[in-house]
Amino acid sequence: MTDKAIVLSSGGIDSTTAMAIAKSRGNQIYALSFKYGQRHSVEIEASKKVVKSLGATVHKIIDIDLRQFGGSALTDDMNVPKHESLDDIHKNEIPITYVPARNTIFLSYAMAWAEVLKATSIYIGVTAVDYSGYPDCRPEFIAAFEKMANLATKTGVTKETQLKIETPLINLSKAQIIQAGIALGVDYSLTISCYDPDEKSRSCGRCDSCLHRIKGFKQAHIKDPTPYYLSKSASL
Amino acid sequence: MTDKAIVLSSGGIDSTTAMAIAKSRGNQIYALSFKYGQRHSVEIEASKKVVKSLGATVHKIIDIDLRQFGGSALTDDMNVPKHESLDDIHKNEIPITYVPARNTIFLSYAMAWAEVLKATSIYIGVTAVDYSGYPDCRPEFIAAFEKMANLATKTGVTKETQLKIETPLINLSKAQIIQAGIALGVDYSLTISCYDPDEKSRSCGRCDSCLHRIKGFKQAHIKDPTPYYLSKSASL
Numbered sequence: 118m119t120d121k122a123i124v125l126s127s128g129g130i131d132s133t134t135a136m137a138i139a140k141s142r143g144n145q146i147y148a149l150s151f152k153y154g155q156r157h158s159v160e161i162e163a164s165k166k167v168v169k170s171l172g173a174t175v176h177k178i179i180d181i182d183l184r185q186f187g188g189s190a191l192t193d194d195m196n197v198p199k200h201e202s203l204d205d206i207h208k209n210e211i212p213i214t215y216v217p218a219r220n221t222i223f224l225s226y227a228m229a230w231a232e233v234l235k236a237t238s239i240y241i242g243v244t245a246v247d248y249s250g251y252p253d254c255r256p257e258f259i260a261a262f263e264k265m266a267n268l269a270t271k272t273g274v275t276k277e278t279q280l281k282i283e284t285p286l287i288n289l290s291k292a293q294i295i296q297a298g299i300a301l302g303v304d305y306s307l308t309i310s311c312y313d314p315d316e317k318s319r320s321c322g323r324c325d326s327c328l329h330r331i332k333g334f335k336q337a338h339i340k341d342p343t344p345y346y347l348s349k350s351a352s353l
Numbered sequence: 354m355t356d357k358a359i360v361l362s363s364g365g366i367d368s369t370t371a372m373a374i375a376k377s378r379g380n381q382i383y384a385l386s387f388k389y390g391q392r393h394s395v396e397i398e399a400s401k402k403v404v405k406s407l408g409a410t411v412h413k414i415i416d417i418d419l420r421q422f423g424g425s426a427l428t429d430d431m432n433v434p435k436h437e438s439l440d441d442i443h444k445n446e447i448p449i450t451y452v453p454a455r456n457t458i459f460l461s462y463a464m465a466w467a468e469v470l471k472a473t474s475i476y477i478g479v480t481a482v483d484y485s486g487y488p489d490c491r492p493e494f495i496a497a498f499e500k501m502a503n504l505a506t507k508t509g510v511t512k513e514t515q516l517k518i519e520t521p522l523i524n525l526s527k528a529q530i531i532q533a534g535i536a537l538g539v540d541y542s543l544t545i546s547c548y549d550p551d552e553k554s555r556s557c558g559r560c561d562s563c564l565h566r567i568k569g570f571k572q573a574h575i576k577d578p579t580p581y582y583l584s585k586s587a588s589l
Contacts, residue, residue, distance in 0.1 A: 187469055218462070221461045253506075262505075264497050270454065
């Protein structure tokens with residue numbers, strides 16, 4: 118019997134690569150995306166294309182309103198910061214694009230679905246290397262979530278199935294992630310990373326997430342298929 | 354400065370008593386309820402009355418659709434089991450009224466709100482004594498969640514504020530909970546516990562939750578203010 122894996126899908130590079138890896142390991146893919154009041158709803162359109170291209174069994178899109186709580190440039194009416202280069206970003210500071218408890222809420226829903234489906238794993242494309250310093254992307258968070266999940270659920274109690282939170286990208290740089298995806302046939306032109314895309318779904322090229330994407334393609338020596346509406350910084 | 358506490362409110366005896374305790378400890382109360390596709394939406398009406406009676410600062414009601422995943426008699430089109438007495442309920446079995454990952458999802462939202470408000474605690478009225486055997490009511494689950502929460506959040510990283518998950522009822526029987534609430538002036542006629550209330554908001558008197566409620570009032574020697582639409586079992 119094929120194992121069922123829930124894969125969190127945002128339509129970006131990381132979650133798409135994580136999905137391709139889950140598939141390459143022989144899992145049946147149950148994709149899960151969220152509309153969480155994010156200003157960049159083109160994410161959802163990208164995730165639909167990605168999920169289709171990777172042949173997921175089901176794609177659920179859950180509507181949750183994190184704007185009710187506020188506290189982030191991604192859900193509130195704040196400007197997404199633009200930078201000339203990654204060096205401009207203050208290290209050791211959590212950026213205002215951080216959405217409180219986002220990954221915890223996403224993983225909690227995934228856990229509910231995993232329990233009903235008897236899925237044995239949840240894939241999440243977090244990385245502790247080229248990332249934006251979000252606390253809920255760190256390995257110690259993932260380990261603590263997994264432990265909690267196996268205490269929270271029926272299957273965790275009966276020990277029938279232990280749920281595993283799979284983070285295949287956790288130790289990879291953005292360039293390595295892109296290389297891994299290309300090797301598995303991922304079409305990155307379907308993905309979007311930008312925190313502030315324009316009405317034509319073009320990326321800004323200057324937010325944290327775009328800067329990591331641009332640097333990743335450059336270091337991987339792979340042509341970046343992304344259309345940008347701001348000119349690329351010379352410093353990258 | 355008064356500490357802010359998020360209190361999960363279902364409109365039942367336990368969460369109402371937990372709220373009264375949070376208030377008695379001098380906290381400013383931020384009440385959080387969920388419409389989660391439960392068949393017993395009279396819960397929400399009860400929670401509104403309770404929150405008003407206890408003078409919470411804000412009451413947020415979040416709409417989340419756990420029916421998308423299914424797997425529970427409380428959200429699906431399954432019958433809620435009726436019993437003659439608590440002895441009829443199979444011990445060591447997780448009942449079909451269990452909603453997958455419910456407390457994890459509720460606590461994750463509470464964690465998001467706590468982070469934005471800089472609240473220092475989340476109160477949840479779980480009890481490991483007279484309960485229905487749900488895995489996510491056990492002390493080890495709560496401890497694991499608290500640990501995870503403090504790794505997941507900005508405040509957990511900066512160590513500004515550690516978040517505490519408060520479970521003041523965890524070691525109390527239903528009778529002791531009711532006695533504690535009465536001592537704090539709780540009006541239990543505002544609360545509802547039934548998994549299967551009728552259209553007049555009357556309780557069935559025979560589901561797990563009603564049986565625990567009836568037994569609790571009886572053992573506490575306090576008159577049960579609840580209207581029941583099925584006759585009470587003689588065995589209680």
